[in-house]
Amino acid sequence: MKPETQSAIVREVGLRDGLQSIARVLPTAQKIEWIRDAYAAGQREIEVGSFVPARLLPQLADTDRLVEFAKTLPGLCVSVLVPNLKGAERAIGSGADAMLVPLSASHAHSLANLRKTPDGVVAEIAQIRGLRDAKGSKCLIEVGISTAFGCTLQGKVESAEVLHLLRAVLDAGVDRVGLADTVGYADPAMVRQLFEQALPIAGDRLNCGHFHDTRGLGMANVYAAWEVGITRFDACLAGIGGCPHAPGANGNVSTEDLVYMFASMGVSTGQDFDRLIALRAKVAQWLEGEALHGSLWRAGLPKTMLTATA
Amino acid sequence: MKPETQSAIVREVGLRDGLQSIARVLPTAQKIEWIRDAYAAGQREIEVGSFVPARLLPQLADTDRLVEFAKTLPGLCVSVLVPNLKGAERAIGSGADAMLVPLSASHAHSLANLRKTPDGVVAEIAQIRGLRDAKGSKCLIEVGISTAFGCTLQGKVESAEVLHLLRAVLDAGVDRVGLADTVGYADPAMVRQLFEQALPIAGDRLNCGHFHDTRGLGMANVYAAWEVGITRFDACLAGIGGCPHAPGANGNVSTEDLVYMFASMGVSTGQDFDRLIALRAKVAQWLEGEALHGSLWRAGLPKTMLTATA
Numbered sequence: 001m002k003p004e005t006q007s008a009i010v011r012e013v014g015l016r017d018g019l020q021s022i023a024r025v026l027p028t029a030q031k032i033e034w035i036r037d038a039y040a041a042g043q044r045e046i047e048v049g050s051f052v053p054a055r056l057l058p059q060l061a062d063t064d065r066l067v068e069f070a071k072t073l074p075g076l077c078v079s080v081l082v083p084n085l086k087g088a089e090r091a092i093g094s095g096a097d098a099m100l101v102p103l104s105a106s107h108a109h110s111l112a113n114l115r116k117t118p119d120g121v122v123a124e125i126a127q128i129r130g131l132r133d134a135k136g137s138k139c140l141i142e143v144g145i146s147t148a149f150g151c152t153l154q155g156k157v158e159s160a161e162v163l164h165l166l167r168a169v170l171d172a173g174v175d176r177v178g179l180a181d182t183v184g185y186a187d188p189a190m191v192r193q194l195f196e197q198a199l200p201i202a203g204d205r206l207n208c209g210h211f212h213d214t215r216g217l218g219m220a221n222v223y224a225a226w227e228v229g230i231t232r233f234d235a236c237l238a239g240i241g242g243c244p245h246a247p248g249a250n251g252n253v254s255t256e257d258l259v260y261m262f263a264s265m266g267v268s269t270g271q272d273f274d275r276l277i278a279l280r281a282k283v284a285q286w287l288e289g290e291a292l293h294g295s296l297w298r299a300g301l302p303k304t305m306l307t308a309t310a
Numbered sequence: 311m312k313p314e315t316q317s318a319i320v321r322e323v324g325l326r327d328g329l330q331s332i333a334r335v336l337p338t339a340q341k342i343e344w345i346r347d348a349y350a351a352g353q354r355e356i357e358v359g360s361f362v363p364a365r366l367l368p369q370l371a372d373t374d375r376l377v378e379f380a381k382t383l384p385g386l387c388v389s390v391l392v393p394n395l396k397g398a399e400r401a402i403g404s405g406a407d408a409m410l411v412p413l414s415a416s417h418a419h420s421l422a423n424l425r426k427t428p429d430g431v432v433a434e435i436a437q438i439r440g441l442r443d444a445k446g447s448k449c450l451i452e453v454g455i456s457t458a459f460g461c462t463l464q465g466k467v468e469s470a471e472v473l474h475l476l477r478a479v480l481d482a483g484v485d486r487v488g489l490a491d492t493v494g495y496a497d498p499a500m501v502r503q504l505f506e507q508a509l510p511i512a513g514d515r516l517n518c519g520h521f522h523d524t525r526g527l528g529m530a531n532v533y534a535a536w537e538v539g540i541t542r543f544d545a546c547l548a549g550i551g552g553c554p555h556a557p558g559a560n561g562n563v564s565t566e567d568l569v570y571m572f573a574s575m576g577v578s579t580g581q582d583f584d585r586l587i588a589l590r591a592k593v594a595q596w597l598e599g600e601a602l603h604g605s606l607w608r609a610g611l612p613k614t615m616l617t618a619t620a
Binding site: 132150151155156159168182184185187188189213215219220221224227232247249250260263265266294296303304 | 407493530
């Protein structure tokens with residue numbers, strides 16, 4: 001199945017997945033500038049932060065303020081990560097358009113990270129849905145099934161387990177689901193196979209691929225998912241989002257490279273290269289000394305695309 | 311069409327395409343050590359150098375000696391690049407198993423680089439075939455159609471032109487043809503489309519993909535070609551092969567990352583990670599100060615593959 005649409009959504013998650021992996025705390029004013037410039041570059045989905053306790057992630061402690069600012073930008077879908085019911089309550093209160101709830105398909109990782117089994121997290125997701133409805137909120141609930149392609153703790157994660165959890169969160173009434181490879185274990189054949197299995201179960205509700213470039217396969221994995229019909233992907237400007245315990249390691253697929261790949265393939269993302277690259281330069285200055293990634297910023301656009309806009 | 315075979319060939323071209331882009335001259339003894347270690351790591355196709363005038367590429371002036379050494383390793387296919395009939399004569403004389411003749415699909419690039427039109431190069435390739443037969447040599451003739459996906463000089467390269475040249479070199483009697491993106495202009499959709507058009511024309515004789523990672527799409531491009539049935543790829547250890555005029559730019563797809571991608575997909579390349587990574591460390595020492603690339607060396611194998619060999 002080839003995608004019929006020739007447009008794709010690249011959601012910026014640098015302010016959340018990127019910055020949470022970097023020890024320094026970026027001032028709120030710079031984050032606001034980032035969001036404003038990203039919006040000006042054509043980004044229409046931005047994950048601005050996370051409603052986790054500030055003592056755990058001081059880098060994201062200003063999420064409320066960022067949602068408030070981002071909501072002033074017309075047509076921007078403002079998303080936040082929430083780890084649990086308490087975070088969901090804050091997200092709903094903040095006025096965010098969407099909340100991303102991570103669900104680890106790996107038992108070992110789920111227990112280590114959230115002190116809950118995956119099924120326990122599914123139960124909480126059902127509560128989040130109940131809360132959202134009780135509050136009369138329109139905040140979309142999106143579940144990101146992480147470690148869907150393997151886990152640094154337990155190793156292999158069975159696709160049957162991923163598909164079981166997918167059915168369970170759909171039954172719990174979530175609006176959208178994505179599959180995530182936060183540890184960089186996926187390869188394009190795996191991606192193709194798992195998305196092909198998941199699509200008949202979830203249909204249009206399965207609409208996000210989240211890939212890290214840890215072992216150099218991030219872009220190939222995006223392409224594999226795109227080929228089977230996925231049209232929405234997470235990415236971080238400058239490819240930040242590496243593991244804090246592995247200095248220099250590649251992070252998320254880089255926004256600017258992903259936007260370039262799609263544009264080259266004739267797929268519109270609505271994003272403007274020059275503005276993205278200019279913003280990248282700013283972020284690089286703010287994050288001086290941190291490992292940044294991506295290729296397009298150095299190589300520039302091919303001659304064949306120099307007058308093109310995505 | 312999915313490949314039926316579950317094995318792939320990764321040909322090492324670091325000693326040629328990689329080293330020709332690096333100003334320093336690696337001593338012959340180190341190159342021999344590289345070839346020996348690469349062979350011990352399971353590599354069975356290595357491009358050891360190029361028969362071009364030494365004044366143009368002093369880095370590759372010892373190609374004769376390298377062919378001589380490489381031919382002592384049983385079962386190793388030793389290839390060299392030759393730019394013209396004179397180079398072909400030297401290749402045949404050296405005892406190499408295969409010679410790669412570059413043919414640029416871009417008129418502008420062909421004129422600038424070889425002072426010949428693409429059709430002029432095709433005529434010389436026919437002469438090379440005549441020479442090979444006259445000498446009773448078994449040296450395989452492989453043509454690499456470069457700038458097949460675009461050109462830094464002329465921009466767009468029409469696929470009709472690439473397919474015209476493909477037919478022409480097949481008519482000229484070459485044994486193998488590959489499509490090359492030496493400038494990093496290709497995207498996976500382009501790769502898929504061009505290989506799909508080329509395969510019915512060339513059949514099994516089209517059996518090499520040569521991709522650079524200039525804009526981060528190298529691995530995605532390999533995957534796209536693999537998906538339509540290509541099972542043989544060029545790569546450089548440590549991803550060397552960047553443009554000498556663009557310091558730090560990504561080079562060829564990196565051997566170790568490519569071998570990893572295939573192994574993860576269940577595709578055997580016969581190459582051993584530990585030995586590749588150990589050799590990479592050696593090469594990194596020899597090339598200290600040069601820009602190296604690739605991801606696997608830093609991240610290591612996923613837990614799911616720690617006991618696996620490719």
